[in-house]
Amino acid sequence: MKKILALVVAMVMATSLAFADATLINGAGATFPYPIYSKWFDEYSKVNPGVLFNYQSIGSGGGIKQITAKTVDFGASDGPMTMDQMTAAPGRIYHIPTVMGAVVIAYNLQGVDKGLKLSGDVLADIYLGKITQWNDPRITEQNAGVTLPSNSIIVVHRSDGSGTSYIFTDYLSKVSGEWKGKVGKATSVNWPLGLGGKGNEGVAGMLKQTPGGIGYVELAYAKENNLPYAFMKNASGAYIEPTLDSTSKAADGAVIPDDFRASVTNSPNPEAYPISSFTWLLIYKQMDDPVKGKAIVDFIKWAITDGQKYTTDLDYAPLPANVVQMIQAKLDKVKF
Amino acid sequence: MSRQDTSDIVFRRILAVFPISILILVAGIFFQLVSSSQLSLHKFGIGFLFSRVWDPVAEQFGALPFIFGTCVTSLVALLLAVPIGVGAAIYLAEYAPPKVSKAISILVDLLAAIPSVIYGLWGIFVLVPCMRNNIQPFLGKYLGFLPFFQGPNYGVGFLAASIILAIIIVPFIISVSREVILAVPSVYKESAYALGTTRWEAIFDIVLSYGRVGILGAVILALGRAIGETMAVTMIIGNNVVISPSLFSPGYTLASVLANEFAEAATNMYLSALIEIGLVLFLVSIIVNILARVLIWSVTKGPGNVVK
Numbered sequence: 001m002k003k004i005l006a007l008v009v010a011m012v013m014a015t016s017l018a019f020a021d022a023t024l025i026n027g028a029g030a031t032f033p034y035p036i037y038s039k040w041f042d043e044y045s046k047v048n049p050g051v052l053f054n055y056q057s058i059g060s061g062g063g064i065k066q067i068t069a070k071t072v073d074f075g076a077s078d079g080p081m082t083m084d085q086m087t088a089a090p091g092r093i094y095h096i097p098t099v100m101g102a103v104v105i106a107y108n109l110q111g112v113d114k115g116l117k118l119s120g121d122v123l124a125d126i127y128l129g130k131i132t133q134w135n136d137p138r139i140t141e142q143n144a145g146v147t148l149p150s151n152s153i154i155v156v157h158r159s160d161g162s163g164t165s166y167i168f169t170d171y172l173s174k175v176s177g178e179w180k181g182k183v184g185k186a187t188s189v190n191w192p193l194g195l196g197g198k199g200n201e202g203v204a205g206m207l208k209q210t211p212g213g214i215g216y217v218e219l220a221y222a223k224e225n226n227l228p229y230a231f232m233k234n235a236s237g238a239y240i241e242p243t244l245d246s247t248s249k250a251a252d253g254a255v256i257p258d259d260f261r262a263s264v265t266n267s268p269n270p271e272a273y274p275i276s277s278f279t280w281l282l283i284y285k286q287m288d289d290p291v292k293g294k295a296i297v298d299f300i301k302w303a304i305t306d307g308q309k310y311t312t313d314l315d316y317a318p319l320p321a322n323v324v325q326m327i328q329a330k331l332d333k334v335k336f
Numbered sequence: 337m338s339r340q341d342t343s344d345i346v347f348r349r350i351l352a353v354f355p356i357s358i359l360i361l362v363a364g365i366f367f368q369l370v371s372s373s374q375l376s377l378h379k380f381g382i383g384f385l386f387s388r389v390w391d392p393v394a395e396q397f398g399a400l401p402f403i404f405g406t407c408v409t410s411l412v413a414l415l416l417a418v419p420i421g422v423g424a425a426i427y428l429a430e431y432a433p434p435k436v437s438k439a440i441s442i443l444v445d446l447l448a449a450i451p452s453v454i455y456g457l458w459g460i461f462v463l464v465p466c467m468r469n470n471i472q473p474f475l476g477k478y479l480g481f482l483p484f485f486q487g488p489n490y491g492v493g494f495l496a497a498s499i500i501l502a503i504i505i506v507p508f509i510i511s512v513s514r515e516v517i518l519a520v521p522s523v524y525k526e527s528a529y530a531l532g533t534t535r536w537e538a539i540f541d542i543v544l545s546y547g548r549v550g551i552l553g554a555v556i557l558a559l560g561r562a563i564g565e566t567m568a569v570t571m572i573i574g575n576n577v578v579i580s581p582s583l584f585s586p587g588y589t590l591a592s593v594l595a596n597e598f599a600e601a602a603t604n605m606y607l608s609a610l611i612e613i614g615l616v617l618f619l620v621s622i623i624v625n626i627l628a629r630v631l632i633w634s635v636t637k638g639p640g641n642v643v644k
Binding site: 058059060061062064065082084085152154159160161162183184185186187188189190191193194195196197198202205206209210 | 389390391392393394460461464465468488490491492570571574575576577586588592595596597598599600601602603
């Protein structure tokens with residue numbers, strides 16, 4: 001009996017010692033990059049076993065709140081923090097892009113495969129309720145040779161607040177003055193019309209079953225659910241298929257400001273898919289804890305270089321080389 | 337004072353702690369909701385209850401479409417569920433052979449234990465296509481002259497959400513009503529038979545009359561569940577901030593907007609407005625409960641009351 005007890009005590013001490021050795025870093029925020037972040041934490045623990053990560057995917061809004069309150073060591077968000085949110089934080093916050101993602105326009109039209117051509121202004125007018133039929137001349141003139149039915153268009157959007165909605169409405173605000181004035185961009189907006197589905201899976205499910213439906217989902221969901229998606233007209237007039245490559249191109253050639261709080265939707269790059277965006281990690285410029293601070297910076301340096309090779313398997317687009325260089329320079333300014 | 341008395345007093349005081357803790361809990365929730373929604377309460381005042389706008393970008397918030405959605409879906413669900421629930425309970429208690437009654441009661445209890453997200457998924461994949469292809473076209477064709485059954489047919493909307501709610505609450509009504517009916521003393525029924533009533537007369541005049549307080553209690557329990565139900569409704573109501581007389585129209589409920597938008601609400605005003613929605617939901621539940629209780633009092637005091 002005593003032997004067993006001694007053994008148990010020894011085991012408990014051994015495990016607590018193992019944990020005491022490792023630095024535990026807490027993070028919280030965006031749901032969109034959660035799969036790649038988990039993959040990175042897992043792979044990084046093989047490279048550097050001394051650091052353990054705990055990430056809660058509670059949503060971008062929650063991530064911003066928690067990093068502002070300093071209840072986590074890093075936050076994560078799909079939309080950049082607003083000026084008000086930046087000033088509310090107790091210290092200077094850096095936005096660090098980690099991967100890129102595309103939002104695709106999926107639809108359910110009998111006999112029409114992927115590759116329906118759409119321009120931004122037409123998409124905005126569909127979501128404003130000004131274009132209501134699939135055979136509207138403004139759609140048919142872009143799609144010579146495709147027979148479009150006279151079905152009504154059934155608009156589907158996300159009902160829950162999400163970074164995906166932010167990227168989508170940010171794009172529409174750039175291509176349509178009316179959208180910008182009437183609706184604007186946010187994680188939740190006052191949709192002029194349409195059905196709300198909860199989550200990417202809710203929108204994908206609704207689209208699959210609703211003939212005449214149009215909606216927006218992350219690229220990975222459209223692929224998994226075999227939803228046909230549109231080729232979008234970009235800023236230089238070309239119709240671009242959403243791929244990981246055309247998504248990465250959105251940040252290549254776009255003007256990226258020094259603080260990275262940039263939207264790269266409607267990118268000027270002629271090969272870029274226009275509804276693309278970064279997702280960010282949020283860290284303090286001045287880290288409170290030197291050990292944790294160094295561990296976080298080391299991890300990010302690994303993630304934006306070696307870590308990028310894990311992105312494509314999970315349908316995220318890697319960062320272009322020019323952005324990686326900018327981030328490395330930025331990370332050198334973090335103090336701990 | 338004997339020892340017996342002291343232990344009795346101690347026991348009574350200990351027991352009193354439990355109901356008081358419930359009071360403290362309710363008061364605490366109310367206080368927290370009010371204090372966290374101060375920003376929104378000050379900015380919108382009473383107008384919050386009557387405004388139809390919900391615009392997180394412009395920070396203009398109003399609860400009317402959500403209040404409307406919660407009330408409509410709960411009431412339509414009750415209209416559908418009460419006849420089915422009470423009818424099933426009467427059959428199980430009065431007509432069904434004991435073995436069948438037992439078996440069905442177990443199934444009913446099983447239904448009550450299914451998580452609502454499962455009902456929601458079933459709603460998306462089975463009910464909504466059926467609504468769009470069969471039920472709503474049928475209703476539109478034969479009852480389309482009524483404003484309740486007009487407009488575009490999406491499948492999702494008030495009617496689909498009400499049907500899901502009805503399915504969720506029916507087991508509660510059956511289960512409680514059946515117990516109530518079984519508890520009616522058989523001497524009353526036998527007296528009725530002795531006076532020459534038929535079986536259904538005995539059930540309607542004696543059993544339901546005796547048990548109506550209990551059955552209304554079952555309905556209130558079900559109504560409470562319907563008002564607060566979140567996930568299944570969110571998945572199939574269409575989540576559109578509109579007020580429409582048509583049951584085919586997509587809508588929104590108080591609980592759904594909380595479930596949808598709370599996680600991503602980043603600004604203080606937005607968060608405050610959402611918490612005020614929670615406060616409104618709290619008040620709607622209380623008001624509906626009071627109304628239901630008033631209804632019970634009026635029924636129990638009314639004429640034709642056979643037994644106490």
